[in-house]
Amino acid sequence: MDPSFRIVPGSAPKAASVAQTSNSLGLHDTLRYGPRTIATEVKTEGTLKDRLQNWEETQDNLKLTMMRNTHGLHAPMRILMERNIVGVNPHMSLLPQTNLQLDILMGRDESIEPVDVFAGPLNGPPLDIRHDMEKKHRI
């Protein structure tokens, strides 16, 4: 948790710049860092994508910061600890899983959202279980 009053996600900085990879002559150092790609230096994705992806997290962070200011330094830590406790799931199933306790703590137990309707598996029953597991746990 980052103690910040940001209401709306800020724009992320540019990915890379020549200054970071320059050698003593001021040019991009190909020997050390590989060929130069302009794609990493130019920000091609719009700000809208970052804004939408980080939206929920930013709102949650704002509420936690306000809680920190009113109730004390311990308050956001306790809330996050409770979420971690109920969020841990020993099952390694690839089937869609629901976590009612986490929904209650996050305050979405009494609402129906598009994710509840559309969150079925995209490709039907898993054909290659090992590959899917690797992707899920990012090995």
Next chain:
Amino acid sequence: MDRIDMHRLKQGEVNLGTSIMAVQFDGGVVIGADSRTTTGSYIANRVTDKLTFLHDRIYCCRSGSAADTQAIADFGHYYLQMQAQVLGSAPSVLTAAAIMEKMCYQNKDQLSAGIIVAGWDEKAGPSVYNIPLGGGLFRQPWAIGGSGSTYVYGYCDATYQEGWGKDETVNFVKNTLALAMSRDGSSGGCIRMCVITKDGVERKFIPGDQLPRFWEGKEILGEATQKPPAAISAVSDVAPMAVEV
């Protein structure tokens, strides 16, 4: 085409180009605002209420982007409710102003919001805090804001006296806002005021046809600025509108 330009979106936003002010007097504060909200040159709302409730004795006036200021005021209200519950008593005006300032400053790259927070609390009595565009916090005995305020700085400097009572302060706010509204294109409509004292909040409303009138150029425009002859007003009970050339 897959990128959305947030800057263009911001330009088309509903704008509270406005005149707002707050003045402190002996027993409380008077806050006032005009009532016009514009989207470009279209007046989206001509009876807006720009005086927003933050807590029982703390109000704020909003200027700048309508969406931004509403979001900030909502969060300020939420925070003060939590604060009041934890403290067990009403929060101070400084607390309210400080939370609004924190939000304005930390979001300064994304927002355009100018806010005046004013109210009464037990410890400091009446107070007025001005939070202009960059997110600074300034306590002042009187504060004006919004696009219309630039036209009335001279009038306020020349007229304000310390030690006024409630009626003189209400008059000061009324005259200042009327002058700002008559010169600024993005301010107009009617005047809404709140008088906040220890005993409560009293709302005042001055409709557009009862605003104080100042120099209107009768010498130049002549007859056209006079009201139409009595014959018309005798026929119907609708107040005739002054016609401008």
